[in-house]
Amino acid sequence: MSGRHALTPACFLGIVRAGCFYAPMDATMPQTRLNQIIGVIKADYMLVDREHLDIANELDFDGTVIVMEDILDTPVDEAVLSKAQKGLNELSPLYVIFTSGSTGVPKGVITSHHSLMCYIDAVSKVLSVDEADVFGSQSPLDYIAAVRDIYFPIKTGASTVIIPKNEFAMPTQLFDTLNKNKVTALCWSVAGVELPAKLGAFDTVKPEYLKKLCFSGSVMPCKYLKIWQQNLPDVLYVNQYGPTEATASCTYYIVKEQVDDDTVLPIGEPYENYTVTLLNEDGTATKPGEIGEICVSGPILALGYYGNPEKTSESFIQNPLNPNYRELIYKTGDLGSFDPDGILEFHGRKDRQIKHMGHRIELGEIEETAKQVEGVLDCCSLYYKEKEQLYLFYTGDATSKDIVIHFRKVLPGFMSPRKLINLETLPTLPNGKTDMQTLKSYFK
Amino acid sequence: MEELLEILSELRPDVDFENETALITDGILDSFDIVALVGELNDAFDIEIKPNNLVPDNFNSAKAMMALIEKLQDE
Numbered sequence: 366m367s368g369r370h371a372l373t374p375a376c377f378l379g380i381v382r383a384g385c386f387y388a389p390m391d392a393t394m395p396q397t398r399l400n401q402i403i404g405v406i407k408a409d410y411m412l413v414d415r416e417h418l419d420i421a422n423e424l425d426f427d428g429t430v431i432v433m434e435d436i437l438d439t440p441v442d443e444a445v446l447s448k449a450q451k452g453l454n455e456l457s458p459l460y461v462i463f464t465s466g467s468t469g470v471p472k473g474v475i476t477s478h479h480s481l482m483c484y485i486d487a488v489s490k491v492l493s494v495d496e497a498d499v500f501g502s503q504s505p506l507d508y509i510a511a512v513r514d515i516y517f518p519i520k521t522g523a524s525t526v527i528i529p530k531n532e533f534a535m536p537t538q539l540f541d542t543l544n545k546n547k548v549t550a551l552c553w554s555v556a557g558v559e560l561p562a563k564l565g566a567f568d569t570v571k572p573e574y575l576k577k578l579c580f581s582g583s584v585m586p587c588k589y590l591k592i593w594q595q596n597l598p599d600v601l602y603v604n605q606y607g608p609t610e611a612t613a614s615c616t617y618y619i620v621k622e623q624v625d626d627d628t629v630l631p632i633g634e635p636y637e638n639y640t641v642t643l644l645n646e647d648g649t650a651t652k653p654g655e656i657g658e659i660c661v662s663g664p665i666l667a668l669g670y671y672g673n674p675e676k677t678s679e680s681f682i683q684n685p686l687n688p689n690y691r692e693l694i695y696k697t698g699d700l701g702s703f704d705p706d707g708i709l710e711f712h713g714r715k716d717r718q719i720k721h722m723g724h725r726i727e728l729g730e731i732e733e734t735a736k737q738v739e740g741v742l743d744c745c746s747l748y749y750k751e752k753e754q755l756y757l758f759y760t761g762d763a764t765s766k767d768i769v770i771h772f773r774k775v776l777p778g779f780m781s782p783r784k785l786i787n788l789e790t791l792p793t794l795p796n797g798k799t800d801m802q803t804l805k806s807y808f809k
Numbered sequence: 810m811e812e813l814l815e816i817l818s819e820l821r822p823d824v825d826f827e828n829e830t831a832l833i834t835d836g837i838l839d840s841f842d843i844v845a846l847v848g849e850l851n852d853a854f855d856i857e858i859k860p861n862n863l864v865p866d867n868f869n870s871a872k873a874m875m876a877l878i879e880k881l882q883d884e
Contacts, residue, residue, distance in 0.1 A: 534838060534840040535843075568860055766822040
């Protein structure tokens with residue numbers, strides 16, 4: 366557990382070199398969240414930077430806490446290291462990264478060394494990453510999107526600059542930082558790419574060294590990409606799609622066209638070593654052009670959810686189209702269709718998972734959390750996509766302040782509802798379920 | 810000032826805007842708060858906050874924000 370600085374990835378690598386795997390935690394997360402992660406992973410050791418030692422000591426952690434700064438100068442003992450690495454293979458876990466779970470407990474996605482190498486190889490080719498590249502890291506370091514910024518340098522000799530988080534609130538300063546560090550490449554969340562365009566940063570300054578911009582995490586609203594294209598016409602723009610369970614991304618689309626406000630970008634074709642299959646609800650293959658659930662297979666599949674074999678076998682299943690040999694697929698829960706050229710198009714979710722500010726959120730987790738607040742009787746959380754606002758409709762006498770304060774205590778900020786609406790009763794459908802369409806008409 | 814504090818407390822009911830003086834520097838307000846806030850301030854006070862105005866000094870406290878709003882209203 367640590368802050369946003371270069372020591373953090375250095376410690377990840379140190380842990381791996383010692384024959385172990387890591388589960389990164391961002392020290393700015395609420396304590397409840399950190400304790401949930403600790404409860405799932407049950408680690409023997411926690412590495413923490415000195416700045417966050419007090420927080421670490423307050424967590425429900427039974428193992429040994431080690432301060433990063435204290436062990437930096439430990440001499441390398443090759444004999445101990447080689448002994449620790451015995452028994453490891455390419456399929457050994459490299460890291461466990463946590464994502465939102467619908468029951469209110471986060472799920473730890475386990476990625477192997479082999480999967481990560483397949484992914485980094487494939488993306489480096491598409492982006493032609495080389496040692497001259499300088500990446501500007503936007504992603505929180507405990508989040509899946511950071512793996513590119515961390516592992517590109519190791520594969521290619523490129524560099525990565527970790528951009529301080531609060532610069533994203535001040536876009537002119539952000540672009541100045543990119544220029545000061547001569548940043549050539551960005552792998553950002555769509556939300557991060559939108560921000561400077563939304564706040565008009567291009568009126569003042571442009572990232573003049575930028576050559577490639579790869580974005581992922583949610584659907585890109587092209588009115589903002591258009592602003593990037595108009596200001597930086599020679600940059601390579603790549604739209605990426607994929608879940609943490611398939612090592613960060615599984616398909617990519619190189620934007621060749623000049624986009625317009627209403628352009629919808631496809632999610633493209635699978636990366637090398639990724640296979641994408643579309644399945645109907647009943648496990649049969651979709652007909653050409655039809656919409657089906659996007660299922661992924663290949664050596665990039667995660668090893669499952671840490672300590673959760675039930676959830677793992679629900680989501681990672683034998684390919685129903687293959688009766689002949691073992692071939693696992695991951696069911697993403699996303700819907701897609703192939704166009705006649707085999708380019709994949711995205712059609713949203715089949716369940717109640719949403720993408721907000723680049724993060725996966727289960728609306729069920731928001732509701733479970735709201736129900737923990739005294740004075741909340743019933744509730745329903747919905748996402749107002751056009752305005753990117755998380756709504757909570759609730760009954761009971763809790764104030765919106767009570768609810769938000771509780772959320773800020775137990776969940777990351779991006780999971781806190783922005784608009785809270787207190788109702789006498791939640792509207793229901795004839796079958797007794799909450800009438801979400803009526804609730805959506807209350808969006809403002 | 811009251812109108813501003815009302816907007817701020819609706820945006821982030823968990824923050825003590827009357828006393829905080831390092832909202833940006835300490836990362837209390839994040840980039841998404843700022844995007845939402847800029848839109849609301851522009852509408853409520855009939856101003857146009859420009860990228861040049863988006864520096865920590867203008868947003869670190871409610872007082873600083875009020876000064877920015879008044880400056881922009883005079884222009």
